[in-house]
Amino acid sequence: MAAPDPAKPLVLVCAGGTGGHLFPAEALSVALGQRGCIVDLVTDERAEKYGRAFPARATHVVASATVTSKNPLALARTLFNLGRGYMAARKVVRVLRPKAVVGFGGYPTLPPMFAAVQLGVPTIIHDQNAVMGRANRQLSAKVTAIATSFPGVLDKDPALAAKASFTGNPVRPMVLAAAEIPYDPPTPGGPFRLCVFGGSQGARVMSEVLPAALERLDADLRARLLVVQQARGEDEAAVKAAYARLGIEAEVAPFFVDLPGWIARSHLVIARSGASTVAELAVIGRPSILVPLPHALDQDQLMNAATLASAMAATVVRQADFTPDWLAGELTRIMTDPSPLAAAAAAARGQGHADAADRLAELVLKTAGIAPAGTTP
Known part of the structure; x- marks a missing residue:
């Protein structure tokens, strides 16, 4: 010492x-x-x-x-x-x-x-x-x-x-660096970059719901997707195989060192709502679908997510309602008319410190x- x-x-x-x-x-x-x-x-x-x-x-x-x-x-x-x-x-x-x-x-x-x-x-x-x-x-x-x-x-x-x-x-210096990247709104019919993660411990629900939801999309929407997804080590192979079968270009790993960079390059984030996630989404300024951790004693993730939802920067969904059918419908709506995403990104940035x-x-x-x-x- x-x-x-x-x-x-x-x-x-x-x-x-x-x-x-x-x-x-x-x-x-x-x-x-x-x-x-x-x-x-x-x-x-x-x-x-x-x-x-x-x-x-x-x-x-x-x-x-x-x-x-x-x-x-x-x-x-x-x-x-x-x-x-x-x-x-x-x-x-x-x-x-x-x-x-x-x-x-x-x-x-x-x-x-x-x-x-x-x-x-x-x-x-x-x-x-x-x-x-x-x-x-x-x-x-x-x-x-x-x-x-x-x-x-x-x-x-x-x-x-x-x-x-x-x-x-x-937030870490790499988050501040990512915040320098301006939001690039998706264009109708163009590539749609989706970033999915579940916090530092990962979240099995993301591995269970995302591939099933994306399979339910129309083929023309699915062909536009570029997915970056964090998956637990025990789920990684299955998630990769599902995306390969669907022909979706995807980067899947248990941990991304430069996750803020991936967030900054995305059009939409799907994630848990831990405190660091909410802070980073706000500083970088990206729209999101947030799935708070259920059954938490203090419901801290729900309260964190509510701060972005009240600013019209995020959609918050309970895990019980976060089903493949619900998510497929939500992504279909967003990808068909992505025009509100830029306003949501600006609203998120307005909550950042x-x-x-x-x-x-x-x-x-x-x-x-x-x-x-x-x-x-």
Whole structure:
């Protein structure tokens, strides 16, 4: 474990090992680096599947667990793992002596964030969703400051609202680069580029519904399609075979490193509505059909999707209604008359916050009492 550099302030960034937490953490890390800070990451072993190098000096993997059962034995195992993670995280915080610790949600953030609170280090949590997540709720009363991706998330709790700031959801540099690509509306009878994905974990429903829906299209519409689709590893071969049988040109893979680029080149996106997906669709400015994850305790994806739907930037459909027949009808309508898509793309962009990483970085510096690079505190 490297000793801190006294010439540069260190910020510890903590995030659960999924894209929804790691992507905004990456964006903040880049923004802090531009302001003269060193960043270390605390996460769990899932981050190894992140797909690209995280912009941190070092990564510290701590033990963690998610509460998934009320079974006494399972709860005891969870608490034991969180306790182990807390002790390891406490050592990291004591050795590194960060100026601030920033959490992006997920149970892996609990050990380092609680350790920082106990050791008196300034703490900030960022919540990506329109409804605050469970881990962040546990931390919210104890941390120094709270950043939200949507305005008004904490209005019903004055004590939390008093230390909350609306920053938006930080997006990665590759998203900002993709946002430079203007929307190219489809022409009647021309190619129609469709981008389909289900979040960092993938979504089996996309692999089940999309090929069946596209098979139901008229042949002339099907011939126009260019499809890019994320499919889970166990579904990849079947999806590829289905598109080959239908004669549809398709790029299918479990993970796309440059997914923002594919989004930018698409005419329409079909996806889940995780926080990062919604933020990226808005910053890039693309129309979408969103299928929120069902049965979520907080219905966070439904609330996220509603922000784009209310702006006329997206169509939201419950998974139970997301059938091949429904989707075939919707795509037939859109491809036959694509003229509303350009307005939907502009409406999506109107919901974007491309400066969210900068706004969050400034909040971190202010909370930690760090003078920006090149200034005197």
